[in-house]
Amino acid sequence: MYRYVGPDELRALSGTGTAISTHAALVSWLDAADEREPDGTIPATFVVGVDGTLRLAPRSSEHVACVEGADVLAAGELFFDGAEVVGATNQSTGYCPEPASWPVVAEALDALGVSHPGEYTAAFTFRRCDACGTLNVVKDGWFVCGVDLPLT
Template sequence: MYAYTGPPELLAHVRPGVPGAAATSSADIDRLAPGDEPFTYVVDLAGTLRLAPRRTEHVACAAGRPVLAAGEIMFERVRGEWCATEVSNQSTGYCPGPESWPHVAGALDRAGLPRPDGFTAAFVFRRCPGCGELNVVKDEYYVCVFCDGALTAT
């Protein structure tokens, strides 16, 4: 479970009780009419995939609540059915780890939406204990890009 750890001013603008649209079937994807860009998604604590337009903050899509996973997802029609073709865990508000994939896979499977075998882009996030800034770890280089402080491996 991931609690929101992003900027408090974004959380202050969330309308409690108004989460992103539930995507529990291919018909829901039809209704949401995806364009040529990904959606913002969260998997709520009940295991439901929730979608919002890409520029929506994850915390708004989750109505301010904790989540099991968060990131961006792209759907495309493949042989007439909606498929999740790109899925990431890119959410700096929740910083979900790559280990959140089973929750995404489960939500997509329950919705009957074909999917990749794992994140097509996986991110590792760490907050610097020295300066407090959020970092995206690249190439397993656990050093803060802001202050050169050491980042924790876990």
């Protein structure tokens, strides 16, 4: 389970997430979506709540607003081609879910009868710098604080 660790001002945002409990609800949400990637896929911010419910919001939304500040089992982005998930990430700097959160996402999608890639297509590892407290993405297994980078 992941608690929100992002900025307090974002915690106050109103709920933008839609609980998706049926395949028909997913299709309805996708039909109403107005964001598209250049390749035509529909991007979405997602969370899986502690009750296992998938919630979706426009990609421009904050994860914490999608779930109204509650704890989550997974968070990130999904990319849909029709009602099929063709891409998935755990990119959420508000919740910092580990790549190991994928099975929860798969279970929520499977319950809806949604085809998916079987894993995050882009997985991120997040760490907080002990020196300055800044949240960073670990790249290539090498942790370097983005704030403490030398200026050239």
